Amino acid sequence: MMTGESIVAPYPAQLLNWAGNRAGGVRRLFDDTSGRPGKAVFETNLLHRLEAWAGSIASGPGGVPRILLLVGGPGNGKTEAIESTVAWLDVSLGAGGKLASELKKSFFPPEGTAVPRLVRVDTSGLGPDARALGLSIVQDASAVVGAAGKQAAQLLLDELDAVQGAGPGEAYLCCVNRGVLDDALIEAIDTEREGARRLLEAVTRSVSLAPDAPSCWPLAGFADVAVWPMDAESLLLTPAAGGDEPARSLLRTALDDQLWPVPGSCLGGPSCPFCGSRERLAREREETSLLQILRWFEVASGKRWSFRDLFSLVSYLLAGHRVSPRA
Known part of the structure; x- marks a missing residue:
């Protein structure tokens, strides 16, 4: 359970739905209720x-x-x-x-x-x-x-x-x-x-x-x-027209402190692992280091992180993995 103030904050609970096997995984054309985690379109x-x-x-x-x-x-x-x-x-x-x-x-x-x-x-x-x-x-x-x-x-x-x-x-x-x-x-x-x-x-x-x-x-x-x-374009590089890398914009949307509980306000207090992860990744050095590691993977493997991959990764990093109950 969380305190009254934390209940209003949508994250980290809603980040579970960013995973590719959940609501954030598939978007249906012209359906505003489907598959747009963060409610934002990231420029490419x-x-x-x-x-x-x-x-x-x-x-x-x-x-x-x-x-x-x-x-x-x-x-x-x-x-x-x-x-x-x-x-x-x-x-x-x-x-x-x-x-x-x-x-x-x-x-x-x-x-x-x-x-x-x-x-x-x-x-x-x-x-x-x-x-x-x-x-x-x-x-x-x-x-x-x-x-x-x-x-x-x-x-x-x-x-x-x-x-x-x-x-x-x-x-x-x-x-x-x-x-x-x-x-x-x-x-x-x-x-x-x-x-x-x-x-x-x-x-x-x-x-x-x-x-x-x-x-x-x-x-x-x-x-x-x-x-x-589309599958060869890196989301970890800055678009030619300028602006942030799509992956950085995505990560910052997930880390937006306006969508999280006030630090220390949940029952986990200052030791809450979810709030702690958000706090660390919100720092510029840690944020840049994570994105650099992801880019190194692309260079080494020849593969590219897709939007669905990144949404799933951010969901796992910040909200963990919830196993669905067996029927």
């Missing part, structure tokens, strides 16, 4: 690029990629990227929230109806100055809802062929993992779809970790395409 290089892209494509075609492929697995912030892009595009089009409302209808269908793999909305008429733009969104390219027996890789190829042939009035935003990307490339080779093969080979090279990887934004040789390797 990708979000800065998407914000600039939304403003550019809303003003008209020409010189702006209209096919965006966000490459990465679970927990890399794909849902936040889509939501943020829709919000920025809505503002740029002067749609007054109508763009998000239209998309939400499809992503929240009536009970018993599956969310479609691809959701398309026409922006013309959503605002007084909105240009005619068809926006198609694939939140998860591994989905095969309504596919009539087709595999995810085949659906991706069909979508890429369709949007490439559609002209400048169509935009396509797709989140795809490397497995589906590789399967699609193999399918394109096996079925002799030369245009798709060349595109996917360029995409695969651009998202590799090779030192000579070609430009991905825009994609080298494909001015209409932009690609971003």
Whole structure:
């Protein structure tokens, strides 16, 4: 039990839900009640690029990629990227929230109806100055809802062929993992779809970790395409546009003293292990040392900490691990 003052403080108890196997692990598109620990969106290089892209494509075609492929697995912030892009595009089009409302209808269908793999909305008429733009969104390219027996890789190829042939009035935003990307490339080779093969080979090279990887934004040789390797971007490095590292912002959100009990006010008093951990990690030297260790791991292993990884780590460090009771 805690004192009256401590009961009001949401942390450390709510930090348990930051773990990847709890509420903080998965965010559903346009669902404000799901998966956003800390109630904050942490800025990344990708979000800065998407914000600039939304403003550019809303003003008209020409010189702006209209096919965006966000490459990465679970927990890399794909849902936040889509939501943020829709919000920025809505503002740029002067749609007054109508763009998000239209998309939400499809992503929240009536009970018993599956969310479609691809959701398309026409922006013309959503605002007084909105240009005619068809926006198609694939939140998860591994989905095969309504596919009539087709595999995810085949659906991706069909979508890429369709949007490439559609002209400048169509935009396509797709989140795809490397497995589906590789399967699609193999399918394109096996079925002799030369245009798709060349595109996917360029995409695969651009998202590799090779030192000579070609430009991905825009994609080298494909001015209409932009690609971003979400699973290769380090959250422990400062974004090119400035500001704190995403991992540091995340950690500071968890350490915010306004969300914790006043030191010594809980029954643990000055010996409380939770408050003690918060106090130590809130010091600049300890905070920087922890982030440096996490970055060293990335350099040594070649792997990257995803948002879900970091949320789970912070949850464990500051709130511990609670074992669910057996049924």
